[in-house]
Amino acid sequence: MGERYLKSIRLLAECMQGYERLSGEYVRRSGLTHAQFDIIATLGNTPGMSYKELGDKTLITKGTLTGVIERLEQKGLVERQRNDCDKRSFFVRLTPEGERTFCTVFPEVIAHSGKMFAAYTDDDFARLEKTLSELKTVIMAGQTEPAPSRRDCD
Amino acid sequence: MGERYLKSIRLLAECMQGYERLSGEYVRRSGLTHAQFDIIATLGNTPGMSYKELGDKTLITKGTLTGVIERLEQKGLVERQRNDCDKRSFFVRLTPEGERTFCTVFPEVIAHSGKMFAAYTDDDFARLEKTLSELKTVIMAGQTEPAPSRRDCD
DNA sequence: TATTGTTATACTCTATAACTATA
């Protein structure tokens, strides 16, 4: 009965789906698959990261990740480098062309989103950010506790 | 620059991903794929709908949908029936076993979500619902205008 | 002529598990 959260969850799912429908158009036009774009978007504006970290952030399991990264490497969008500190590990980052792709595809979605939000005031944004931040906190707390990763080496 | 919405979009994406990570666990345990669960969840609590409508709601294209529905039919979770009114069209609905699956898997996700929201007050929910509703409105308005579907026949 | 759903193709993703190499 008191399942008040049902409505919120449904709304969240609807927002998700609507947003995916929207961004999906641009992603497909870019010639990237969903998984590939996910990687590009995750690596964008970062110095790069390990497979492990990338897998954790994108929900792509390591076995799949090898293939996805391979295809992106063939397209010249990402590059890998052995981690000097832990020789089992790779460091993956966008190539300049990968950056370019990120900077082309991402803003197309962003620009479209911008139009959507045309009527939002600063206050509206502030409320949206606050609400989503709280929601994110709650959702992240619900995850199976993440093993605290060691950071001895960077 | 004035790209205030960037932060909101990132937050929304993070909420989406967090929620998918969470619900994905239960979905996989049920032996359903993501697409299959999407169908089950969409058909749940409805009298059924056509392939067309189902495809629109789940973002699964018609070619793929044929295969997904086929597998669900083999599992005995959905059934199809010719639409008397438009003989090109099928009507898809959950079987009793499909309903049972829906009623088993869905609540597991829901229950977990419920724990997440334990600390939410009525006011918190009210604000969350309001904010998400507005967001949904904005997102849906951003979609390429949906062709108004004819409903002469049901 | 347009729409609903099917079929076919080629590719990509997915889960899973066994494996190599480093730690």
Add this chain to the structure above:
DNA sequence: TATAGTTATAGAGTATAACAATA
């Protein structure tokens, strides 16, 4: 022993386009 990434396998989803039947 545990972890990072690879490989292998089998199945499922994906985009796309040509096709049949019906509207």
